[in-house]
Amino acid sequence: xxxxxxxxxxxxxxxxxxxxxxxxxxxxxxxxxxxxxxxxxxxxxxxxxxxxxxxxxxxxxxxxxxxxxxxxxxxxxxxxxxxxxxxxxxxxxxxxxxxxxxxxxxxxxxxxxxxxxxxxxxxxxxxxxxxxxxxxxxxxxxxxxxxxxxxxxxxxxxxxxxxxxxxxxxxxxxxxxxxxxxxxxxxxxxxxxxxxxxxxxxxxxxxxxxxxxxxxxxxxxxxxxxxxxxxxxxxxxxxxxxxxxxxxxxxxxxxxxxxxxxxxxxxxxxxxxxxxxxxxxxxxxxxx
Amino acid sequence: xxxxxxxxxxxxxxxxxxxxxxxxxxxxxxxxxxxxxxxxxxxxxxxxxxxxxxxxxxxxxxxxxxxxxxxxxxxxxxxxxxxxxxxxxxxxxxxxxxxxxxxxxxxxxxxxxxxxxxxxxxxxxxxxxxxxxxxxxxxxxxxxxxxxxxxxxxxxxxxxxxxxxxxxxxxxxxxxxxxxxxxxxxxxxxxxxxxxxxxxxxxxxxxxxxxxxxxxxxxxxxxxxxxxxxxxxxxxxxxxxxxxxxxxxxxxxxxxxxxxxxxxxxxxxxxxxxxxxxxxxxxxxxxxxxxxxxxxxxxxxxxxxxxxxxxxxxxxxxxxxxxxxxxxxxxxxxxxxxxxxxxxxxxxxxxxxxxxxxxxxxxxxxxxxxxxxxxxxxxxxxxx
Numbered sequence: 001x002x003x004x005x006x007x008x009x010x011x012x013x014x015x016x017x018x019x020x021x022x023x024x025x026x027x028x029x030x031x032x033x034x035x036x037x038x039x040x041x042x043x044x045x046x047x048x049x050x051x052x053x054x055x056x057x058x059x060x061x062x063x064x065x066x067x068x069x070x071x072x073x074x075x076x077x078x079x080x081x082x083x084x085x086x087x088x089x090x091x092x093x094x095x096x097x098x099x100x101x102x103x104x105x106x107x108x109x110x111x112x113x114x115x116x117x118x119x120x121x122x123x124x125x126x127x128x129x130x131x132x133x134x135x136x137x138x139x140x141x142x143x144x145x146x147x148x149x150x151x152x153x154x155x156x157x158x159x160x161x162x163x164x165x166x167x168x169x170x171x172x173x174x175x176x177x178x179x180x181x182x183x184x185x186x187x188x189x190x191x192x193x194x195x196x197x198x199x200x201x202x203x204x205x206x207x208x209x210x211x212x213x214x215x216x217x218x219x220x221x222x223x224x225x226x227x228x229x230x231x232x233x234x235x236x237x238x239x240x241x242x243x244x245x246x247x248x249x250x251x252x253x254x255x256x257x258x259x260x261x262x263x264x265x266x267x268x269x270x271x272x273x274x275x276x277x278x279x280x281x282x283x284x285x286x287x288x
Numbered sequence: 289x290x291x292x293x294x295x296x297x298x299x300x301x302x303x304x305x306x307x308x309x310x311x312x313x314x315x316x317x318x319x320x321x322x323x324x325x326x327x328x329x330x331x332x333x334x335x336x337x338x339x340x341x342x343x344x345x346x347x348x349x350x351x352x353x354x355x356x357x358x359x360x361x362x363x364x365x366x367x368x369x370x371x372x373x374x375x376x377x378x379x380x381x382x383x384x385x386x387x388x389x390x391x392x393x394x395x396x397x398x399x400x401x402x403x404x405x406x407x408x409x410x411x412x413x414x415x416x417x418x419x420x421x422x423x424x425x426x427x428x429x430x431x432x433x434x435x436x437x438x439x440x441x442x443x444x445x446x447x448x449x450x451x452x453x454x455x456x457x458x459x460x461x462x463x464x465x466x467x468x469x470x471x472x473x474x475x476x477x478x479x480x481x482x483x484x485x486x487x488x489x490x491x492x493x494x495x496x497x498x499x500x501x502x503x504x505x506x507x508x509x510x511x512x513x514x515x516x517x518x519x520x521x522x523x524x525x526x527x528x529x530x531x532x533x534x535x536x537x538x539x540x541x542x543x544x545x546x547x548x549x550x551x552x553x554x555x556x557x558x559x560x561x562x563x564x565x566x567x568x569x570x571x572x573x574x575x576x577x578x579x580x581x582x583x584x585x586x587x588x589x590x591x592x593x594x595x596x597x598x599x600x601x602x603x604x605x606x607x608x609x610x611x612x613x614x615x616x617x618x619x620x621x622x623x624x625x626x627x628x629x630x631x632x633x634x635x636x637x638x639x640x641x642x643x644x645x646x647x648x649x650x651x652x653x654x655x656x657x658x659x660x661x662x663x664x665x666x667x668x669x670x671x672x
Contacts (some may be wrong), residue, residue: 257600
């Protein structure tokens with residue numbers, strides 16, 4: 001039936017045309033908002049990075065360009081502090097050890113809790129996220145006596161992994177919990193068990209491969225945390241890892257270019273790692 | 289009956305179908321009794337469907353048999369061997385789950401071969417067997433796909449192939465069709481039965497869908513509150529239900545007030561035989577199947593036939609609803625003090641309309657009576 005419109009009355013837009021017009025306007029506004037947000041945040045993050053990069057490429061005269069600071073990463077050594085390259089090596093080793101220990105500790109524990117003792121899940125989640133709420137200085141005061149004892153046996157900065165594992169727990173836990181939550185752990189494990197798999201096989205060959213994205217994310221977060229950690233290493237007097245080393249260089253050298261080139265390289269490394277891990281995860285999703 | 293009978297696999301190898309015995313099986317979850325001293329024997333090569341409402345204990349029974357849970361009391365024997373305390377991994381049972389359970393990171397072929405790999409079967413034999421099993425379920429061309437590339441029905445067929453690949457002694461099916469749409473469900477249901485008969489494996493099938501249970505099982509076990517109410521052939525469960533619960537749960541029943549007198553029950557003037565001949569005289573509620581009720585649009589010439597009423601008698605009423613079910617239709621008739629459902633061929637039902645006056649006739653099938661229920665709710669039960 002045709003709609004009746006009295007004289008002088010504005011006809012109401014048709015049901016079909018009104019939403020389309022509204023949608024188009026709304027979409028346009030949303031797009032503008034999106035670009036503004038993207039640009040502001042892009043500038044917020046990129047400007048300091050670009051400034052770092054520019055500073056690290058500054059030549060001996062103002063306004064000139066030079067790769068000296070980048071070349072110095074491999075050879076830089078100043079009196080009273082260990083070589084920069086060895087600090088980078090130790091930090092990378094520390095990142096690998098921390099990541100491996102965190103995953104070895106958390107992955108089986110979390111799978112086991114999900115499968116067999118689900119009532120413990122909340123408690124473990126609370127314990128794992130607890131380090132996030134404790135300031136680094138408090139942690140250092142707490143673990144100070146323990147590190148005194150550890151340093152009695154070994155002065156290696158690699159011993160920092162004990163506390164780094166604790167620091168990484170909240171991030172790794174959340175990443176792994178997300179990975180675990182994305183699969184039907186109970187059904188998969190029961191299916192594997194009914195086919196004759198032991199609990200170890202269930203964990204290693206059935207559950208872990210399916211939470212690969214979560215494991216990769218946990219790995220990345222742990223790596224990034226170790227690469228950027230300064231406070232605890234510095235306060236526990238481990239000055240031969242990257243961040244305290246950079247701090248010491250900044251205090252002892254008139255040419256700060258090498259600090260910025262090294263920091264930028266560390267950031268770049270974390271970024272490349274993120275790209276690799278997300279690419280690996282995407283390939284997996286595409287396949288499985 | 290012997291404890292095992294020999295059937296043949298696709299490759300011609302002899303396989304012994306085994307007897308499964310559950311004796312006095314109980315399981316409690318805190319104060320809730322999930323299973324209450326259940327006794328059940330599956331004959332070699334037999335398919336038993338456990339049917340019942342949610343929480344009746346059917347899935348618990350299956351999980352206890354699979355070893356995924358431990359029984360509080362009781363014993364489970366397979367081919368005479370006590371496996372009550374054997375772990376799930378060593379029970380030699382194939383299981384298909386309600387949820388999709390294929391390993392997402394493995395191809396279809398790898399999924400099917402997984403159990404064989406655990407048994408250290410060589411790569412060539414493993415692949416051959418996996419393809420055989422996929423062929424059995426009609427999916428050999430999908431062997432190199434990943435589970436997410438398959439439909440729900442295909443995934444469940446692969447799960448069936450995976451369960452059978454290890455040549456288990458017993459096949460356990462835990463509502464494998466419930467996540468599928470109606471058409472695929474019916475197809476896969478028939479396929480499961482075909483494969484089960486072909487492989488000749490003793491099978492326990494758990495479902496809440498009575499149509500599924502009645503369609504493919506050798507025997508149907510109807511469960512309630514952790515106990516078996518009846519274990520019999522599908523025909524017997526439907527036509528001679530052992531209890532009023534079974535009568536109401538399996539198919540639809542009209543609940544009509546009647547009186548037992550001399551081994552018969554008189555329902556609105558109709559004399560109907562009893563399932564339980566020794567029912568004492570007295571007032572009861574008779575459970576009458578809708579398909580035992582027929583309708584005529586006008587009063588018959590004489591009311592002498594068994595179970596027919598007169599034009600103005602107690603079996604005369606008004607049609608208030610007609611539900612189209614496909615080949616049949618369900619007609620609800622208001623008799624004034626109660627309502628009765630009749631299931632008729634759609635061709636007959638189409639001659640009726642809401643408001644028509646009809647006369648009911650009740651076929652003299654043996655009926656079950658219940659003394660403890662009120663006839664006010666005239667129709668109960670689930671759709672068949």
